[in-house]
Amino acid sequence: MKNIFAGLESLGLKGTDKVDVFEEKTEEKAHEQAEHQEKKKEVTEEDLLFEKSYTCPVCDNEFKSKMVRTGKVRLAGADSDLRPKYMGVDALKYDAVLCPKCGYAALNRYFNFIMARQAANIKEQISKTFTYEDKEDKVYDYDDAIMRHKLALLNTVVKNGKNSERAYTCLKPAWLYRGKREMLLQQEEHDKDEVIQLATEEKELLTNAYEGFESAFSREDFPMCGMDQYTLLYLLAELARRIGDNEAAARHVSKVLVGKNVQKRIKDKAVDLKEKLHTHE
Numbered sequence: 001m002k003n004i005f006a007g008l009e010s011l012g013l014k015g016t017d018k019v020d021v022f023e024e025k026t027e028e029k030a031h032e033q034a035e036h037q038e039k040k041k042e043v044t045e046e047d048l049l050f051e052k053s054y055t056c057p058v059c060d061n062e063f064k065s066k067m068v069r070t071g072k073v074r075l076a077g078a079d080s081d082l083r084p085k086y087m088g089v090d091a092l093k094y095d096a097v098l099c100p101k102c103g104y105a106a107l108n109r110y111f112n113f114i115m116a117r118q119a120a121n122i123k124e125q126i127s128k129t130f131t132y133e134d135k136e137d138k139v140y141d142y143d144d145a146i147m148r149h150k151l152a153l154l155n156t157v158v159k160n161g162k163n164s165e166r167a168y169t170c171l172k173p174a175w176l177y178r179g180k181r182e183m184l185l186q187q188e189e190h191d192k193d194e195v196i197q198l199a200t201e202e203k204e205l206l207t208n209a210y211e212g213f214e215s216a217f218s219r220e221d222f223p224m225c226g227m228d229q230y231t232l233l234y235l236l237a238e239l240a241r242r243i244g245d246n247e248a249a250a251r252h253v254s255k256v257l258v259g260k261n262v263q264k265r266i267k268d269k270a271v272d273l274k275e276k277l278h279t280h281e
Helices: 026-042 116-127 142-158 163-185 192-217 229-242 246-258 264-279
Strands: 049-055 062-068 075-078 084-086 096-098 105-107
Touching: 096 142, 105 142, 105 163, 116 142, 142 163, 163 192, 192 229, 229 246, 229 264, 246 264
Parallel strands: none
Antiparallel strands: 049 062, 075 084, 096 105
């Protein structure tokens, strides 16, 4: 093949006859890919977090709480009861906001919505004896997260929150117990009794979530906790199945299957759930 770079020798450039115009620089490309992979590996849970500033609506204390950078995390999938699963972090660990001064805690979506009489109840029943020492860890482990969510649930009860809020605040720590159990099961050596206990704790909270949502369904307005009525009906069906009430699960899922304007995602999940109930999975 003719050297298309002929003539460049006059400029002191040698060996141009061996240059292939379309030759890929495989070594350079491989190096770039390796660097890219290394950068991906270096992303830690801490990298996916930031400190969000809050002013406590109960005691006016200004503080910061760890939150997930929503733009940096990728959804990996979801469990059948709509528990979201993300790559690199269990974002659910960071959904409870806690004032370190007075002990007021709530899920992020509810934190700023509190009335004067509810704040008074919290000051009287929680703040008076509340003590807290921030470990200042860079991330929350499951035990930290579960504690924060349990305190959020206690606050919800003390302030006499709606049944939907109570139910949703039961559902979140149930998912955390599941997350911790899954983490332990990935380890070659784990405490089997602890795994069983975590499953028991999860089921207890799922039971409370089911009862709360069932009560709220006919008494509260939609959207509820970000869900329309068919999404909540599906969730009720799946929660019922998980706590062993297949009759209630079948009753709820049938309403989803015959409903109008049901999201395709929810309708598909309802079909899968009906099949599980049929095969007694």
